[in-house]
Amino acid sequence: MEIVEKDGRPTVSTAHAGHCQASIKNVSDALYVIGGKWKLSIIVALADSDKRFTEIQRQVEGISARVLSSELKDLELTGFIYKKITVDPVLIEYGLAPYSRSLEQVVRSLSEWGSQHRDKLKTDALQ
Template sequence: MNLENREEENGKSFTDECNKVLMAVSDALYAVGGKWKLMIIIAMARGNKRFTEIQRQVVGISARVLSSELKELEANGFIIKKVTNGYPVSIDYELLPYSQTLEEVVGAMTRWGIQHREKIKSEGRK
């Protein structure tokens, strides 16, 4: 029946669309997911450029984890590591222009996080 064919077509296109969405979200989570990556980018956007500055600003992150996350952010084109020779050697991390593509994401997550915290507080949870 024609209606059944339409449902099959709609189901297939829905599945294709769903797969596209899932793949896009998966790619985004791979690039900036986890507990620390966006927090590191936010700290860097606020002027923290050195490893110890970033570690102090992102409370709770260990040096080992920060080092690993910085390498992943560099591999994904969000930051660059700049080494200045001299004594002592100086290492700074800088945001690349591509990191600005996360502004809307960070803004949306900030708004949602504030909203969610208020919801939890109003329900008497911590």
């Protein structure tokens, strides 16, 4: 979707209007897989190193053990993370699978927007 200015309001250029239906489907498919409240945060939490369950829970504030457990299972099944079990000492860690790299642009754009939006709210509150 390319949003341009037309008659003083944002709109997509006519050439792109036909893509809207496809775009809705793509965005809604993406949010179905990685939307939700926690999945992307968990992926970001694993971005700097493999982590144990409790380490992830500490980093992703507010997530319960039950929900984290279920989210990790989902993320493993969809190929975004892997579970690594070592025996001596017994250690279970989670890490990013190669497919998580496909989300780089999504994470970056959401992170930038989240930061900008927070700044905007602060500015609006001061006006």
